Amino acid sequence: MKKVNSQTTPIYRNSGFFFESLEQIEDAFARNTVVTPEDGYIYSRYDNPTVVDLERRIAEMEQGRYSIAAPSGMAAIDIALSAFEKPSGNRWLFFTEIYGGTNYYIKNVLNDRRGIDTMHLEPENGGYDVEYVAQAIARLKPDVLYFEPVTNPMLIVCNGREIIARAKQMGVRVVVDNTFATPYLWQPLTDGADIVLHSTTKYFSGHGDLAGGVLTMNDEQIYVSAKNYRKFCGMQPSPDDAARLLSYLDSFECRFACQIDNAQKLAHYLNESKQYVENVIYPGLEGDISNSIARDLFRGVGYGAIVTFQIRGGRAAAARFIELLRGEINVVPTLGDAHTIMMPIAQVWGDKYPEQGYFRVSVGTEPFHKIEKNVKKAFENLGVPK
Numbered sequence: 411m412k413k414v415n416s417q418t419t420p421i422y423r424n425s426g427f428f429f430e431s432l433e434q435i436e437d438a439f440a441r442n443t444v445v446t447p448e449d450g451y452i453y454s455r456y457d458n459p460t461v462v463d464l465e466r467r468i469a470e471m472e473q474g475r476y477s478i479a480a481p482s483g484m485a486a487i488d489i490a491l492s493a494f495e496k497p498s499g500n501r502w503l504f505f506t507e508i509y510g511g512t513n514y515y516i517k518n519v520l521n522d523r524r525g526i527d528t529m530h531l532e533p534e535n536g537g538y539d540v541e542y543v544a545q546a547i548a549r550l551k552p553d554v555l556y557f558e559p560v561t562n563p564m565l566i567v568c569n570g571r572e573i574i575a576r577a578k579q580m581g582v583r584v585v586v587d588n589t590f591a592t593p594y595l596w597q598p599l600t601d602g603a604d605i606v607l608h609s610t611t612k613y614f615s616g617h618g619d620l621a622g623g624v625l626t627m628n629d630e631q632i633y634v635s636a637k638n639y640r641k642f643c644g645m646q647p648s649p650d651d652a653a654r655l656l657s658y659l660d661s662f663e664c665r666f667a668c669q670i671d672n673a674q675k676l677a678h679y680l681n682e683s684k685q686y687v688e689n690v691i692y693p694g695l696e697g698d699i700s701n702s703i704a705r706d707l708f709r710g711v712g713y714g715a716i717v718t719f720q721i722r723g724g725r726a727a728a729a730r731f732i733e734l735l736r737g738e739i740n741v742v743p744t745l746g747d748a749h750t751i752m753m754p755i756a757q758v759w760g761d762k763y764p765e766q767g768y769f770r771v772s773v774g775t776e777p778f779h780k781i782e783k784n785v786k787k788a789f790e791n792l793g794v795p796k
């Protein structure tokens with residue numbers, strides 16, 4: 411086939427790539443590297459040119475050297491941790507306030523199946539103060555620290571930059587799940603993290619129709635180890651999904667900037683609607699407990715696109731609010747979509763946050779007046795005692 415002038419990345423659906431000679435086969439199989447050269451693709455489970463294009467794009471976004479794409483955020487987490495797994499024993503310390511699926515993975519896969527004991531750090535007053543984390547590291551002596559800079563769903567921001575610095579001083583490897591902040595707000599590798607990872611199912615893809623994950627790093631040894639794990643376990647994403655994600659990344663910054671702006675406006679609107687709203691949590695609100703830490707960590711670029719609030723009137727009001735918004739702002743168990751979506755908190759995170767009436771809103775890219783109009787109309791029609 412002749413070359414065409416394609417602006418978008420071609421989708422190479424190949425399982426394998428043909429060799430031109432016996433010598434080329436010998437070269438390819440003698441090559442002892444996980445970085446496939448442009449003309450040396452062998453088999454798509456090892457490397458695929460469409461997926462490699464995606465990985466290069468993401469490495470650039472993170473200001474990192476190497477990226478590894480995965481079929482989901484959970485796969486990216488598994489691949490990331492594989493780079494540090496030692497048969498002689500592991501001392502991994504996880505914040506407890508991380509994605510629920512990650513906590514299930516730790517318990518079901520790491521603890522119960524692989525027999526890896528893990529250490530867990532509870533928050534102090536809901537959050538993770540630098541000194542508190544540094545003391546825990548000194549006491550527990552982990553070799554890997556794993557955290558997220560923004561807790562879910564209560565949106566408490568930690569000083570990730572300082573936490574990485576302190577961990578590195580003590581010789582600890584650091585893995586950051588930065589799905590909520592994205593590289594638009596923070597690039598942990600530039601602050602010394604060993605691996606930054608994302609569920610690209612969320613903001614990177616942003617249209618609620620694609621699952622994926624990615625991890626990025628600077629250290630070659632970590633890269634080789636993680637890349638080999640993906641290869642041996644067959645955890646590569648499909649070239650079709652990689653191409654779709656590449657297209658969505660074209661609008662990522664623009665989408666996320668709009669979502670952040672809408673979230674800031676929604677937080678203000680909710681804060682001014684006290685007759686319907688009990689409490690608003692958004693790091694961009696003056697007076698929010700995370701306001702100054704978030705401003706430092708995200709260098710004033712913004713405060714993210716999730717707003718958590720509590721409606722007045724308890725469970726009844728929450729149920730009515732969901733009904734009134736159906737079709738406009740749906741209850742969907744994900745986040746980061748171009749559509750505004752929400753989740754009730756007590757029904758999902760009830761073991762930790764049983765209080766009724768709380769919602770986590772993932773703010774979309776709709777014109778803000780539309781979001782405001784829908785929420786306002788729902789409030790006015792609640793019909794429960796104020």
Ligand SMILES: *Cc1c(COP(=O)(O)O)cnc(C)c1O
Binds near residue numbers: 511587589621623
């Ligand atoms: C969704 C999510 C994950 C898991 O990603 P999947 O794509 O669902 O596998 C991990 N971390 C965070 C912070 C998430 O929000």
